[in-house]
Amino acid sequence: MVRNSAAPALEADLLPAITLCGRPLDRYLRALEEFHGWRAPGAVIGGFMVDWAQASLPPGLEADAIVETCHCLPDAVQLLTPCTFGNGWLKVLDWDKFALSLYDKKTLEGFRVWLDLTKARAFPEIYAWYMRLAPKKALPLEVLLDHIIRAGRGILSLAPVKITALHGKKEKGATAICPHCGEAYPLRQGATCLSCQGQGYWQGPGIRGQGSGLSWLESPAVYEKNRNVWSQAEG
């Protein structure tokens, strides 16, 4: 399905002629290398997605964003809009769907853009890459990027949407001090923080009871969790 090489290399004068959110594409590609680490194909498609959604909104509107996958697309949004993961204007669903929405936070009206497989089928290299029908090394990155940049919006669809969930600020609720680890946590999580409930992702000597006066060695539940504690002592 994948033709090797196929299209000629992208002409040097074509790149600056393409813009994403008002900025030259080659500047976006450089920003991608700097921020994302490489010109990931998904993040390049994502640039066209953000550009189309943004261009469909009223000029000057600072939209909020929802992205339907953790892979690549969040970085396209973070590079091309004021929305970041840490400022709360970007929300990410771990759905592995190649789609995103930009919307007006006041009216909740906006646009969703997605990789449209019926259109992508007309670009067999891109389709094969996205659906993982061919081994990665069968299609060099430069060739795939060339196809993606030539395709532009040609593999995407856009539709108006009204956002019905996930919008607005996350309410923090009451803050408490965990009696096991002594750190602040949201009271709604229970009598101790989630980490001290056994959902933690780490082992180490850092857990110490403070509110309760217990050290972590004296707390059976935490001790159990830390039995094979990493040997290095706290600095």
Place this chain on the structure above:
Amino acid sequence: MVRNSAAPALEADLLPAITLCGRPLDRYLRALEEFHGWRAPGAVIGGFMVDWAQASLPPGLEADAIVETCHCLPDAVQLLTPCTFGNGWLKVLDWDKFALSLYDKKTLEGFRVWLDLTKARAFPEIYAWYMRLAPKKALPLEVLLDHIIRAGRGILSLAPVKITALHGKKEKGATAICPHCGEAYPLRQGATCLSCQGQGYWQGPGIRGQGSGLSWLESPAVYEKNRNVWSQAEG
């Protein structure tokens, strides 16, 4: 508890003398304004957290990151390390705990840094802000930032950790085409994608059956979900 004004404004010559991950603090503050939208106190503390964790790792190590809150801290990691949300090197737990870990992805050994309330109590303005004991307007941003920058690592603790979960790449598994919306989704989610199972965050005319040949109007579950469909038609 909050003393208004308190410390004198940060001397202009103090700022460039402080570095975070080898870069002058004032450059970080400007990058924060550009990327995050403002010099959010949590993101400034986050800069000191990332700096301390990074400095504790072997020089030159490109660490992976885990952050324990969606608020502010993810942007400190994204600005000061190669880890971004979209490239997969940064994982975020929605735990509302002000802590992060940087670790060696090969050995899984690293360091966790957290806001240590026992130490923060010695900085009453910062403690009151973090625990929301005082109204926001009681403490102007510039004064709070001044206290935070003077405190530096003084409100933090660091401990070695061994990462036991969340590390490594997310496996994608098999991809399928949703019979309702015609978009690609991970087969593990079921017979249709999560959005078509009713977990969607939007209403609009964009849902159309493709694999099945059904339009969204003909799919009872999806029709129900879209009954109050936004009036604007698909472009």
